[in-house]
Amino acid sequence: MSDYAVLAARSIRLSRRNLDAVIVSLALPVLLMLVFVYFFGGAIESGTGTYVTYVAPGVLILCAGYGASMTATTVTGDMTTGIVDRFRSMDTKGTALLAGHVAASTVRNAAATAAVLAVAFAVGFRPRADVPQWLAAIGILLLYVVALSWLSAVAGLLATSPEAAGGFTFFVLFLPYPSSAFVPIDTMPGWLHGFAEHQPVTPVIESMRALLLDQPAGSAPWRALAWCAGLLALAVPACALLFRRRTR
Amino acid sequence: MDSTPAEGWAIEARGLRKRYGAVRVLDGLDLRVRPGSVCALLGPNGAGKTTAVRILTTLTAPDAGRARVAGHDVVTARSRVRRAVSLTGQYAALDEEQTGEENLRMMGRLRGLPRRQAARRAAELLERFGLTDAGRRRVVTYSGGMRRRLDIAAGLTRDPEVVFLDEPTTGLDPRSRRTMWEVVASLAESGVTVFLTTQYLEEADQLAHQVAVLDRGRLIAEGAPEELKRRVAARRLDLTLVDRHAYEAVHARVVGGALHASPGELLLSVPTDGSAAHVRALLDELDPARVEIARFTVQGATLDDVFLELTHE
Numbered sequence: 001m002s003d004y005a006v007l008a009a010r011s012i013r014l015s016r017r018n019l020d021a022v023i024v025s026l027a028l029p030v031l032l033m034l035v036f037v038y039f040f041g042g043a044i045e046s047g048t049g050t051y052v053t054y055v056a057p058g059v060l061i062l063c064a065g066y067g068a069s070m071t072a073t074t075v076t077g078d079m080t081t082g083i084v085d086r087f088r089s090m091d092t093k094g095t096a097l098l099a100g101h102v103a104a105s106t107v108r109n110a111a112a113t114a115a116v117l118a119v120a121f122a123v124g125f126r127p128r129a130d131v132p133q134w135l136a137a138i139g140i141l142l143l144y145v146v147a148l149s150w151l152s153a154v155a156g157l158l159a160t161s162p163e164a165a166g167g168f169t170f171f172v173l174f175l176p177y178p179s180s181a182f183v184p185i186d187t188m189p190g191w192l193h194g195f196a197e198h199q200p201v202t203p204v205i206e207s208m209r210a211l212l213l214d215q216p217a218g219s220a221p222w223r224a225l226a227w228c229a230g231l232l233a234l235a236v237p238a239c240a241l242l243f244r245r246r247t248r
Numbered sequence: 249m250d251s252t253p254a255e256g257w258a259i260e261a262r263g264l265r266k267r268y269g270a271v272r273v274l275d276g277l278d279l280r281v282r283p284g285s286v287c288a289l290l291g292p293n294g295a296g297k298t299t300a301v302r303i304l305t306t307l308t309a310p311d312a313g314r315a316r317v318a319g320h321d322v323v324t325a326r327s328r329v330r331r332a333v334s335l336t337g338q339y340a341a342l343d344e345e346q347t348g349e350e351n352l353r354m355m356g357r358l359r360g361l362p363r364r365q366a367a368r369r370a371a372e373l374l375e376r377f378g379l380t381d382a383g384r385r386r387v388v389t390y391s392g393g394m395r396r397r398l399d400i401a402a403g404l405t406r407d408p409e410v411v412f413l414d415e416p417t418t419g420l421d422p423r424s425r426r427t428m429w430e431v432v433a434s435l436a437e438s439g440v441t442v443f444l445t446t447q448y449l450e451e452a453d454q455l456a457h458q459v460a461v462l463d464r465g466r467l468i469a470e471g472a473p474e475e476l477k478r479r480v481a482a483r484r485l486d487l488t489l490v491d492r493h494a495y496e497a498v499h500a501r502v503v504g505g506a507l508h509a510s511p512g513e514l515l516l517s518v519p520t521d522g523s524a525a526h527v528r529a530l531l532d533e534l535d536p537a538r539v540e541i542a543r544f545t546v547q548g549a550t551l552d553d554v555f556l557e558l559t560h561e
Contacts, residue, residue, distance in 0.1 A: 006357040010343065017345040017386075086341035086402070089305050090358050091330035247307070 003092055007100030011074070015104045021070065025108050029063035029116045036182070037123050053127070056120040057137075057208040058181030061201060062173070063116055064141055067109040068148035069172035071101050075156025076165035079246060094243035095236075098153045105149040106142060113141065127212040137211040140224050144204045147228040148172065150235035157242040181205045200227040256319050258283040258410050258441035259304060263313035266299050273299045275465035277313070281458065283409075286432065286442040288452035291462035297445035298338065300462070301414045304443070305335045318409040334403030335412045340395045341402070344388040348379055348398050351387060352405065359406040366405070373401040377431065393424025400431060411435055413444040417451060429454055461558050469558050476558070483522035485530060486545045489514040494540035501534050507556050514542075522546055 015021055036059055041051040075098065078084050087097055117125075129137065152168060159165035176182070178192055179201035188196060196202060203223035210217035259281035266274040273296045281287040291297050302308040304317055306326045315322045318332035342351050349370050356366030374383040377397040382390060387398065396416060403411060416432065417425040432455050435442050446452055452459045453473040461469040461476070469476055484507050489495040495514050499506065508517040518534070520526050527546060535541045 002360075003358055006354060010346070010354055013350070014343060014345050082337045082339040082341035083343065085302075085307055085335065085337055086355075087358070088307055089330055089333070089335040090355070091327050092358050 003096040004099050004103075007092070007096050008103035009100075011100040011104030012107050014074075015108055021108070025063075025067050025070070025112050026115050028066065029059065029112045030119045032062060033059045033116050033119045034123070040182075050124060050126075052120065052124045053213065054209070055182060056116070056125045056127075057205055057212060058176060059120070060113055060116055060141060060208065061144070061181050061205050062176045063112050064109050064145045065148055065172045065175055065201075066169065067112050068105050068145050069152045069155075069169040070108070071105045071149045071152035072156035072159065072165040072168040073162045074101050074104070075153045076159045076162045079157065080161060084247065088247060094247070095240055098150075098239050098243065101153060101156075102146060102149040105152070106145055109145045110142065113138070128214040129212045130214075133211040133214065136221065137208045140204060140207055140211075140221060140228075143225070143228045144200070147200075147231040147235065150239060151231055154235050154238045154242065157239060157246055175199065176201045176205070179205055200224075200231065203227060253282055255283055257281060257316070258285070259287070259315070259317050259443060261300075261304065261313065261315040264300065264303055264310045264315060265312040266296075266303065266308065266310050272465050274303070274310070277462070277465070277467060279460060279467065279470075281441060281443060283441050284436075284439050285457040286436045286444070286455055287458045287460065288456035289443070289445045289460050289462055290447070290449060290452045291445070292447060295462045296465040297462055298414055301335070301337075301412050301443070301445060305333055305412050306330055307335075331406075332409045333412060334408040334410075336396075336399045336403050336414065336416065338415045338418060340387075340399045342387050342395065342399060345386055347384050347386050348374060348390070348394075349383040351398065352402055355402045356405040361405065369405050373404060377401045378427075391424070393420055393427060396420065396424070396428060397431060400435075408440060410441045410443060413442065415445050415447070418447065425451075463558075483520050484508075484517045484547050485520045485527060486547055487516045487518070487534070487541050488543040489516065489540055490542045494535075498534050498540050517547075520546065 033056070036055045037052045041055070078097065078101075084097070088094075127134075152172070155168035156165050159168070178188070178196045179185070179199060180196070181201060185193060185196045185202070203220045204227070207217050207220040207224045209215070210220060257280045259279060261277055261279040264274050264277040265272070275296075277296070277300060279287075279289075279300075289297050289300060299308065303310045304315055304322060306322050306329050309323060317329050320328040320332065322329050343354075346354070352370035352373055353366045356369045357363065361369060370383075371380075374380045377400070379394060379398060379401070382394060387395060390398065400411075400413065400416070413432070417428045420428060429451070432442060432444065436455075442455075444455065456473060459469075459471065459473050459476055460467050486508075487498065489498055492511070492514065495511055495516070499509060499516060502516065502518055506516050506518055508515065510516075518530060520530055527544075531541060531544065
């Protein structure tokens with residue numbers, strides 16, 4: 001168990017020292033928040049009152065996905081340098097190394113989430129959630145981050161260079177757009193409804209919005225949990241398998 | 249090699265084979281290393297040195313053959329082997345954005361040392377490798393030699409029985425190379441078994457009790473450095489031929505291969521002991537009609553010549 005703690009501390013320290021990553025993972029969410037509210041906000045009428053209140057959970061999701069996908073790059077970085085051989089020659093488990101990256105990703109995202117929330121409050125975000133609702137919303141968001149980070153680790157194990165791993169970021173960054181994160185699904189073309197309604201971002205965003213705005217959440221939190229659990233059940237064993245194959 | 253040491257061999261490999269696709273990287277490697285000795289695996293690029301090290305340190309599984317390191321089978325008792333050895337590869341396996349001290353503490357913790365002991369061990373190792381002043385700096389600021397020393401230190405957090413060093417001096421300037429040699433010598437004095445790979449005969453000669461020469465996946469010579477040097481000629485005879493036709497004819501008569509052959513310059517080099525009798529005999533043997541060799545000179549053989557002669561056997 002201590003291997004997990006040591007490698008998590010390592011990954012967090014490395015994240016903190018990678019100045020580019022720190023700037024990107026904090027400044028980008030804040031900028032996105034402002035772009036959505038001030039550039040698009042006037043043009044988009046969502047029906048839930050002020051657009052900032054509608055869009056803030058969407059921006060949180062967008063940033064969470066982006067931050068989590070950086071796990072792919074950090075994992076590929078380790079796999080393509082000698083360090084993975086050193087860890088293996090010390091009998092360190094591959095899952096401990098990968099879990100360290102996921103832990104660092106979660107910490108990075110928690111910081112980014114706090115930054116986005118602070119800015120959102122400053123520009124007029126007024127949620128109506130009580131403490132249990134806040135905890136549930138943040139909990140679902142972090143679970144989504146963890147699931148997506150493991151999925152990114154899979155991508156990182158498949159990629160042959162950090163640059164290639166960066167391509168996964170593009171895919172994840174795009175995922176929230178065909179969902180109800182920024183505009184209601186029924187404003188999208190009909191052929192997109194099927195995908196938009198049955199992809200992980202939609203139940204996550206809907207439960208966060210319902211919890212934060214104190215609206216009926218329906219089955220959304222359960223569907224969100226099911227999606228995250230399903231992704232984890234797929235990604236964690238895939239990581240173990242790919243790590244073994246990659247290092248044979 | 250003679251009798252089995254009482255405590256068993258530190259490394260014992262029999263018939264190791266490994267192929268990647270159509271390439272036979274190791275083609276039946278047999279090797280035995282005495283505990284507490286320094287063994288150098290000498291060979292050119294692509295000879296299979298790194299693959300041998302990876303198999304012996306359990307990072308790669310052999311296709312065939314058996315190997316025991318520190319008494320444990322590298323396939324069936326992987327974890328035990330990993331606990332008994334340390335590996336320093338060709339590329340520094342360190343986190344550049346952590347300080348030297350943080351790297352060492354992390355390795356100590358992963359080796360199972362409690363926090364405080366890991367910190368103490370890190371300080372000891374920094375001191376031993378002359379890195380105390382640099383310990384608080386990030387590794388990204390280190391020179392190549394410093395990195396290599398830290399890399400070796402990182403393998404020693406938990407007193408391994410066998411230390412594997414894969415080309416420890418490749419890419420280092422001459423001064424850093426000297427320092428590395430001192431590091432290896434001090435490791436040997438401390439009683440651990442050292443297995444290193446190198447492309448340089450001089451290095452094997454300096455450091456090792458036992459040298460194994462690997463070429464295209466097979467051992468072509470093995471023994472103490474003095475024995476190997478005795479087996480190869482100390483000098484070489486450079487021949488300049490009169491024309492291309494003569495060059496081809498003489499080249500065909502060279503027994504066991506030429507040390508150098510450069511058709512463009514019409515130049516052939518063959519090994520000799522440098523004595524008048526041997527040179528005279530060689531000239532007669534290679535040019536019986538006495539018309540094809542235009543000039544000759546006798547040169548002291550370089551280490552490269554020795555190596556080339558061995559790899560031609």
